């Protein structure tokens with residue numbers, strides 16, 4: 001394989017541009033060529049006579065009147081292009097070409113020499129500013145906006161103009177801004193994506209254009225992406241099927257690949273596969289941008305996915321693919337179908353699994369309930385619930401338990417109650433592994449009943465249902481932990497996203513457990529202060545979000561040039577995350593590093609993932625390289641990673 005990892009920090013100088021090359025300069029010849037090419041394109045695209053084209057236009061108008069997008073509905077043919085995208089080399093670009101390319105624009109930091117050599121004199125204000133001043137301006141603007149969506153829109157506009165500045169602002173203010181570019185705000189953005197839409201930021205691949213997937217991929221304006229996040233929008237966060245609007249999650253996750261791990265933004269590729277939607281609100285919305293059709297059968301979707309995976313590998317052979325927010329059955333199927341042949345992983349199964357395990361390892365230490373005495377109830381048995389529980393089983397087996405004994409520590413609950421073999425419904429494949437057979441014919445229909453029966457030490461929520469951890473549920477958990485002895489603390493992880501889907505709030509958890517809770521949620525809660533006399537006790541929540549895993553896992557896999565993502569690599573992302581806390585964090589009783597240190601954590605995760613890739617024999621880096629690193633221990637490998645990450649305007 002070629003050097004995927006090595007160009008993370010140094011994007012090619014023949015950088016992409018929203019402005020395509022030379023066509024504008026040689027006017028008459030160029031415009032003739034352009035119109036010829038347009039004609040050819042039109043005929044290749046739609047090999048019909050002009051009469052037919054006129055009638056299509058007519059139909060498009062009629063379809064639009066019906067609230068349909070005629071073009072998207074009607075087009076089934078293969079798009080044949082007779083040209084490929086050409087790029088202006090960065091060194092040759094001048095004037096507005098430089099200012100309008102977000103990868104090249106340096107805002108007010110252009111030096112006097114650059115302003116002359118790039119023909120920028122007078123195109124920007126005379127002032128020259130350092131990074132801090134520009135960051136300050138951005139933060140002032142963000143603070144001046146009153147709603148999270150408005151703040152998001154400001155940030156999105158900044159991103160479309162000056163990528164270095166956008167990422168500097170994000171990295172330096174990650175606690176305040178991550179909730180805007182990611183969960184919870186990104187959930188609202190996805191819900192309204194078709195209305196908020198102003199410019200493309202991803203590849204939109206409709207099932208109607210499945211014959212043209214390679215063409216679409218080649219149209220992406222950046223060469224050789226290293227990481228793609230792909231969704232089909234069928235289960236976005238806990239918000240359900242959002243169709244093409246789910247593309248926001250691919251965009252948000254990739255902003256964190258850059259912000260939280262330092263993968264160059266030019267190397268990231270967000271994709272949405274549009275195969276329709278079951279969301280009636282979307283289907284009725286005249287502004288909806290996706291295909292107005294019900295979702296196809298799982299078999300048809302599988303074929304589409306097979307075609308996508310093959311095309312992606314043909315066009316971008318080194319790209320790692322992260323599956324995101326596919327609904328449960330597809331999520332499991334695609335992971336098992338592709339994981340041995342492609343460089344891919346599923347964030348909701350493996351990423352969530354690893355991040356929750358990483359936090360759980362620290363939580364057990366704080367809980368005063370020995371590992372062997374832990375009993376875990378999971379509310380929610382979808383891709384995340386089962387993924388997390390399996391990751392924890394692996395942890396227990398690595399600590400010497402048999403697989404059966406490890407599995408016996410978990411009780412999974414879904415909308416029908418405790419998942420058992422004999423409860424009378426047909427269990428979907430992914431639930432069978434954890435189905436209980438030791439219930440002596442009893443069925444436990446409510447969470448309270450399950451808690452009374454199991455007497456758990458930990459309760460994990462992945463239900464996408466706000467408020468299912470009620471006061472009586474949380475108090476019952478505390479009582480069952482207290483019964484084991486004094487000083488014991490309950491572990492409570494309401495993990496569903498965004499905040500509107502959280503199983504309970506941090507404040508509730510603190511109050512209902514008299515402050516003893518060890519808490520982690522998927523989306524961020526603020527610290528909670530309780531007055532006691534003149535003083536106040538502050539309780540610190542943890543955010544147990546995949547953001548602590550997928551960026552580092554992806555970075556490690558890319559830099560190791562891993563041919564696939566193995567269980568060992570995923571496991572090591574969890575184990576190393578648990579080890580990445582500093583003394584202050586441990587002293588504060590946290591189970592994840594503070595979010596301000598997410599880049600440090602990603603670096604540790606990436607390093608251990610790289611080493612795991614090598615142990616597993618899937619790293620394509622030359623053996624001499626590994627031997628050299630081994631001589632120096634982690635220091636050399638850490639430096640190798642640091643030298644390759646993007647840290648703009650530093």
Ligand SMILES: O=C([O-])CC(=O)C(=O)O
Pocket residue numbers: 183236237238325347348496497522545546
């Ligand atoms: O995106 C997040 O915050 C975590 C996640 O993968 C999900 O909830 O599906």
Ligand SMILES: [Mg+2]
Pocket residue numbers: 237324325347348
């Ligand atoms: Mg997800």
